[in-house]
Amino acid sequence: MRRLFVAGNWKMNTTKESGVALAKEVAAAVPSGGSVDVMVAPPFPYSSAIHEAIAGSGVELGAQNLWYEPSGAFTGEVSADMLKDVGCAQVILGHSERRHVLGESDEVINKKNHRGLEAGLHVVFCVGEQLDDRDGGRTDAVLSTQLEGGLTGVEGGQFANLTVAYEPVWAIGTGRTASPEQAEAAHAHIRGWLREHYGAEIADSTRILYGGSVKPDNAAELIGQDNVDGALVGGASLKADQFIAIIQAAQGLS
Structure with missing residues (x-):
């Protein structure tokens, strides 16, 4: 059985004070x-403070x-080694907001995936369709294109440090949730793609998270699906009681 995984993406929210308080409560x-x-x-900016706040916890x-x-004249950017230096063990890449708000291409995301994996970070690689794709019946095609683009050149042995997030x-920040x-x-399609391109062992062992308006009242049903291995949580991860309730829902299924 794949070990369940709940990740909180705080996005551009919190102050140092509120972030530390939130982290301590979750920890x-x-x-x-x-x-x-x-x-x-x-x-x-709060990575070091949050790292200290969660020290010794799970x-x-x-x-x-x-x-x-790895370094250089890239104003405003941050390197994998910098992340590791302040205590980061994981990194979220390919998030829809990076793709659709900030214009990142599959090619750029692929380079980031490689850099994160090569640096020894656990990569949470995000894929997902927009509403017109869903309504037009193109969900599977979009997911396949993003998987192909983002994972080109990634070798089977690297999947121990890679999680896919659908x-x-x-359904992100809209209050709408995929049933x-x-x-x-969608998760079954992703796993099938992994099986086709990397074989059954990697497909069966790779975790696939669901992200999109996950809340305490829907977490258990979503995470309880056969191919859903946890949640990438946005808004609800900013409220300790809600995020903890989602973690507890996963614990109840593990």
Whole structure:
């Protein structure tokens, strides 16, 4: 059985004070050695403070992005080694907001995936369709294109450090949520793509998270689907009681 994983993406929210308070509350509810993997990804400026706040708990520190070059004249960017230097163990790449708001291409995301993996970070690689794709019956085609583009050149042995996150863009921050059946169908397609391109062993062992308006009242049903291995949580990860309730829903299924 794949180990369940709940990740919180704080996006461009919190202050240092509120972020530390949130992290401490989550950390207190997630002791080390638990049955579910947990990660929080705060804004870059607060990484060190959050790392200190979760020390000794079962919560890992993640980042929301990185640049694919190791160093240099890339104003405003952050490198994988910088992330590791402040305690990050994981990084979220290919998020829909990076794709559709900030214009990142599959090629750029592929380079970032490679850099994160080569640096020893656990990569949470996001894929997902927009509403017109969903309504036009193109969900599977979009997912296949993003998987192909983002994973080109990634070798089978690197999948131990890679999680895929399916995030239907139309369900992010909108209050709309994919039905459990819709989520399961998309996850099954992703797993089938992995099986076709990397074989059954990697397909069966790679975790696929659902992200898109996950809340305490729908978490158990979504995570309980056969091919859903946890959640990438946005808005609800900013409220300790809600995020902890989602973690507990996953614990109840593990």
